[in-house]
Amino acid sequence: MAIVSIASKDNQPLSAKIVAITTDLSEKHTKILADAHKKELDKSIEDTRERTMKPVGDHLKDQIQVEKIAESGFSGVVNSGYGVGNIAILNIKAKWWRWLNYGIAGTGRRIPPGTKENPRITGHFVPGTKGIFTKGQPKFPIDPKKAIKAHNYIEKALGVMISKVRELLK
């Protein structure tokens, strides 16, 4: 009878080696999926864009980033994967994220607001012309009455990603 012995080079338990390898693979796999999801979100935002991108300032796409998530577990802080889009950051730097997706702003508004000084907005906001909304002259004053439609860019990206993940797992 032949007995085959398998041992690691550094005499560490094989179980620990396997856990380390699979954990690393799992993390890389999760990172690949998170990066792919970020690309799909970018694509969905671009595909549903109704006006030209403003030349300066914060852009929604730039504020959606892949982040490592660390959570507290029984054995201390553990890396539990990657997240795409940090709502706390979006709520500060791209507050319009929910308005574009759900058709309603964080304030509950569905139609662009006026200003305190001039409730009738001074600006330019006609989706059909792909105009940029800007306050002040030389634009003509308008009073928007049309609600911003839900673009559903989050759901669009999810729909594509779920199929991609299934393909990867086949």
Added chain:
Amino acid sequence: MTILHWQIGTNIENSLIEFLRDKVTTQSLQLLDVNGAAKTVNVYAGRELNNEWALPLIQIYLDSKPDANRLEIGSNKRLRSFQVIIDIRTLLPGQETNLADWVEAEINNGVTIYDYTPNPSNPEAPTKVILGHGRVDFISSLPVLGYDDADQYDQNRYRITAKIWING
């Protein structure tokens, strides 16, 4: 000259709407308002919210077509998915979740998809023949957060995203 009428996207959208309207009617599905009066659930089509719509309501529209995979190499037959958004808006908090559960249970086994053609003698009732069975995959299901100043349509809102799969 060809006048283009119902295509696969609108066929699927309308089949789903008709399916849920039938279920609401056969079950006499109602929800209570703040005064305890029973209100029939309405099913509407369209991406844009219409301020004349009556709550409680289920709003349905086709949003995207994420998948169009070939069934086999060399064939142009495809397995396609049609992603629909189902926004549920109710009068009282909690009802939106209950109504979402009801919708999910009703469409879980799939929906019969019809091919519609215009009916000049009765435009409200287009003629239809069965096109196939649409399978349903749920993509997301969660409440849309309420907002302090939101109007009645957004106070109690729930969103379901589903893919309808059909060969063709």
